Amino acid sequence: MYFDISALKGNNAYKLMTATIVPRPIAWIVSQDEQGRNNAAPFSFFGAMSGEPPVVCVGIGTRPDGVHKDTAANLHIGAGFVINMVSSELMAQMNVTAIDFAPGVDELQAAGLEIAASNKVAPPRIAASPVAMECRVQQHLDVSAHRRIIVADILAMHIRDDAVLDAERCHIDTPRLDLVGRMHGGGWYSIQNKLVELPRMTEAQWRDLTPSEE
DSSP, X not given: OOOOGGGOOTTHHHHHHHHHSOSEEOEEEEEEOTTOOEEEEEEOXXXXXXXXXXXXXXXXXXXXXXXXXXXXXHOOTXXXXXXXXXXXXXXXXXXXXXXXOOTTOOHHHHXXXXXEOOSSSSSOEETTXXXXXXXXXXXXXXXXXXXXXXXXXXXXXXXXGGGEEETTTTEEOHHHHOBEEEOSSTTOEEESOOOOOOOOOOHHHHHHHSOOOO
16 A cells, blocks of 8 residues: 555654564663763664764654653763663563653663663663663754754673673674564564574575576
């Protein structure tokens, strides 16, 4: 079926996107306000945009009243923050941090999460997270009055020791991280439980598999 995005009403375009762009990794962001108070919240409009230099982007909407969420307000250009990845055992605590608490509430404390000091940025990381990326905001892109895209550089990464196969070559046992992805609709997530390997072919290999027309 064909959908003309310009003809859709309300949040129907959002519904189509979240139902089909799946699974989406979750950026569980820890940031700090000007008073140094911690804030934590999950965002699934998130992805890796560049490997060299390492750059990620996160899309953050406003609150229903149009005011920027605490995370967006904290992530001014140059600000440091941490993206923590979510494992299945952390889903319940991640869900607590998704609550629209009043500004100034420490979601990390509300969710009973232990923190660990970061190396290059002021906000701490979530100690139990299997992967944490210390980042710095490079730029903002306000695509509308209600949506801001954060472009950030990755400065450092923390990866759980038992998932590191070869530190020198940066080989990681990804399934061991047990990462969760956001799926369709409200409250649906995916957990890594089915993997399919499909090696990338060279043109020569493809030609060997393709019948000749001669």
